[in-house]
Amino acid sequence: MILINTILIGLKEIWTHKFRSILTMLGIILGVASLVAMAAIVKGMENGMKEALIAMGGLDKVLIEQQKVPVHQNHLRDMAPGRTIRDVYALKESAPLLKVVSPEMALERALVARGPKAYRPSEVVGVWKAVLDMNLYELQHGRFFNELDEESANNVCVIGTGVRDELFGSPQEAGRDIVPLGQEIRINDQPFTIVGMFKHYESEMDRKKREEGLKDPSQQAVGPVRQRGWGGRGWNAFWRKNNMVYIPLNTMWVRFRAATGTNNVPDQTLTDIDVKVASLEMLEPALQQARNVLMVTHQGIEDFNFRTQENQIEDINKRIQNARLSGGIIAGLSLLVGGIGIMNIMLASINERIREIGICKAIGATGVSIFLQILIESVVISILGALLGLAASKGLVVLLSELSPTQNTPVIQTQVMLVAVGFSAAVGIVAGLFPAVKAARLNPIAALRYE
Amino acid sequence: MPLVELRNVSKIYHLGGETIRALDDVSLDIDGGEFVSVIGPSGSGKSTLMHILGCLDSPTHGTIKLDERMIHDASPRELAFIRNRKIGFVFQFFNLLPKLTVLQNVELPMVYAGVSGRERRERSMRMLQMVDLDNRSKHRPSQLSGGQQQRVAIARALVNNPKILFADEPTGNLDSHTGEAILELFRELSTQGRTIILVTHDPEIAAVTPRRIEIRDGKVANNLDARLAGLDRQAGSAAAAPALG
Numbered sequence A: 001m002i003l004i005n006t007i008l009i010g011l012k013e014i015w016t017h018k019f020r021s022i023l024t025m026l027g028i029i030l031g032v033a034s035l036v037a038m039a040a041i042v043k044g045m046e047n048g049m050k051e052a053l054i055a056m057g058g059l060d061k062v063l064i065e066q067q068k069v070p071v072h073q074n075h076l077r078d079m080a081p082g083r084t085i086r087d088v089y090a091l092k093e094s095a096p097l098l099k100v101v102s103p104e105m106a107l108e109r110a111l112v113a114r115g116p117k118a119y120r121p122s123e124v125v126g127v128w129k130a131v132l133d134m135n136l137y138e139l140q141h142g143r144f145f146n147e148l149d150e151e152s153a154n155n156v157c158v159i160g161t162g163v164r165d166e167l168f169g170s171p172q173e174a175g176r177d178i179v180p181l182g183q184e185i186r187i188n189d190q191p192f193t194i195v196g197m198f199k200h201y202e203s204e205m206d207r208k209k210r211e212e213g214l215k216d217p218s219q220q221a222v223g224p225v226r227q228r229g230w231g232g233r234g235w236n237a238f239w240r241k242n243n244m245v246y247i248p249l250n251t252m253w254v255r256f257r258a259a260t261g262t263n264n265v266p267d268q269t270l271t272d273i274d275v276k277v278a279s280l281e282m283l284e285p286a287l288q289q290a291r292n293v294l295m296v297t298h299q300g301i302e303d304f305n306f307r308t309q310e311n312q313i314e315d316i317n318k319r320i321q322n323a324r325l326s327g328g329i330i331a332g333l334s335l336l337v338g339g340i341g342i343m344n345i346m347l348a349s350i351n352e353r354i355r356e357i358g359i360c361k362a363i364g365a366t367g368v369s370i371f372l373q374i375l376i377e378s379v380v381i382s383i384l385g386a387l388l389g390l391a392a393s394k395g396l397v398v399l400l401s402e403l404s405p406t407q408n409t410p411v412i413q414t415q416v417m418l419v420a421v422g423f424s425a426a427v428g429i430v431a432g433l434f435p436a437v438k439a440a441r442l443n444p445i446a447a448l449r450y451e
Numbered sequence B: 001m002p003l004v005e006l007r008n009v010s011k012i013y014h015l016g017g018e019t020i021r022a023l024d025d026v027s028l029d030i031d032g033g034e035f036v037s038v039i040g041p042s043g044s045g046k047s048t049l050m051h052i053l054g055c056l057d058s059p060t061h062g063t064i065k066l067d068e069r070m071i072h073d074a075s076p077r078e079l080a081f082i083r084n085r086k087i088g089f090v091f092q093f094f095n096l097l098p099k100l101t102v103l104q105n106v107e108l109p110m111v112y113a114g115v116s117g118r119e120r121r122e123r124s125m126r127m128l129q130m131v132d133l134d135n136r137s138k139h140r141p142s143q144l145s146g147g148q149q150q151r152v153a154i155a156r157a158l159v160n161n162p163k164i165l166f167a168d169e170p171t172g173n174l175d176s177h178t179g180e181a182i183l184e185l186f187r188e189l190s191t192q193g194r195t196i197i198l199v200t201h202d203p204e205i206a207a208v209t210p211r212r213i214e215i216r217d218g219k220v221a222n223n224l225d226a227r228l229a230g231l232d233r234q235a236g237s238a239a240a241a242p243a244l245g
């Protein structure tokens, strides 16, 4: 009851000096706004990076890379077998800690065409069905390759929506869905039949933009079309994922590799062997197991290496931490300045009210109640500033995402808002402490005599 | 047993090299229900005496007993409690809080006493009725005349039903007509049994009260009790006797 009264008196005090109070709150407002906005932007960044990471196949994906043989094995260099399908069979057979093993054989300088239209997709790759688990693809239409396709090296392919957009036109442009199942395209002049098409993959932000675009017909024509090419945000994990062409591994071998190669020896090496570990906790032993298996198939020549997503995650975490730190420092400084402002104004305010404080003491206010009164006023100012800061942060976020639309959508977090308000309250308490003690210690007579 | 007992109370200020004895070895008794005026020229120590009696200040030397409790060495917290429950103040400059309404001003001592909101309202309104200002409860002090403000101050001083009411020059800032009305109010309160100590430098006002304490240079120069003058209770000076008339 007394608390509510005191808060009301504090609010009244602020209302009487509106302009002064706003100036005082400015530090807190800026501090909170920058804290919340920064956190929102960093969170957006984090989300974007994680989304991209998952688009690329998730955290448990490990790439087995080609590597120069180590120096001490230099004399064995010519015997290095490279990564072949033998490794894949061996890993599937003898490395139970691996959940998925996916061989990839890519076609270099691939050009896909339909009639006069031709374009370079992100990749044309010969794969097994394991690639779906590996790269987290889901079919939207049609089917994936079956054993028959693999066995008889059928000329079939499964495409991403980007390929469809390029060769058959995008549904946005056409205004209806386009599903080119059964249609024929040419890959480096070999005819292939489309048997399946993947889902459309996009970032959260793009999805929102697209949905907004659908509501607003004037923007309907743009959208995915603008994402084409290498520049800007078109060149990202999602573009790559949507502009993929998969064909059966055996088809790749028979149609493209077997007929080429140096010295009439076709190149048997795989472009990639990707594996997934059964569980992330077992990452180390799983890799050790894989290494042991590969050491056997490679006759002890260590011409391979593992690259986990951990490096990627570390990098992401580091960047996020840096962003957090700089945001935190800016916000912290603003809040500090805000705190000093509040202390200043509270000192001025008690000087103006020495007489009032004296009167209150004369009619029975204890030092504690005067102390609380001043402290609560200080906290009321800081919390009010924090609330204004929260409102300002929304504006700041909108402004920042207007300024750099390539960024990920900032995510304002309730948690951060609570922390910001709590922190401001703490600043208010600390700033109010000294003025409150000073007011509580005022001698009532001196205060009453004060003119 | 007197309500207030002062024994050898001194208040000494040191200003630069000078020593100022605002009160110099004052001993006094005041009974419950008395209506006393403290009179003396400017700078004689009247306000100092009132502040010490009113627990706003503590003496340099001497002892004070108020309502059977020694208070000269009480803690600030205890003094605040006594000021809140046992003492009411009325000042020359009214000393109402300008940002609060009349009603809130009267409620304030009860806020510090922890009285519930509803009871506060009821008691405040009763007090305002008593001083005939219940129709102005929502106004600000600045919207009232001086006399009205002083009546609000009296309502505020009495709202916690204190044993003693102190008034320091309560009519000093009012024209004589309004001042008289305020004095009339004090007299009425006195007949209801309230102990009132009225500080003034105006002999005419002091003449209203049954007992007068005259202060000069920090000392009690005269201590006259009209009711008991004939019984020679106090060593009053003969020279003051005609003034009782």
Ligand SMILES: Nc1ncnc2c1ncn2[C@@H]1O[C@H](COP(=O)(O)OP(=O)(O)OP(=O)(O)O)[C@@H](O)[C@H]1O
Binding pocket: B013, B014, B015, B020, B021, B022, B040, B041, B042, B043, B044, B045, B046, B047, B048, B049, B201
């Ligand atoms: N804080 C102080 N420091 C130094 N001297 C003081 C202080 N307060 C009061 N005095 C001195 O004590 C003496 C008594 O002051 P006091 O205010 O009690 O006089 P008063 O009788 O109330 O006068 P007035 O009728 O003008 O109000 C004065 O000489 C004054 O200067």
Ligand SMILES: [Mg+2]
Binding pocket: B046, B047, B048, B168
């Ligand atoms: Mg005085």
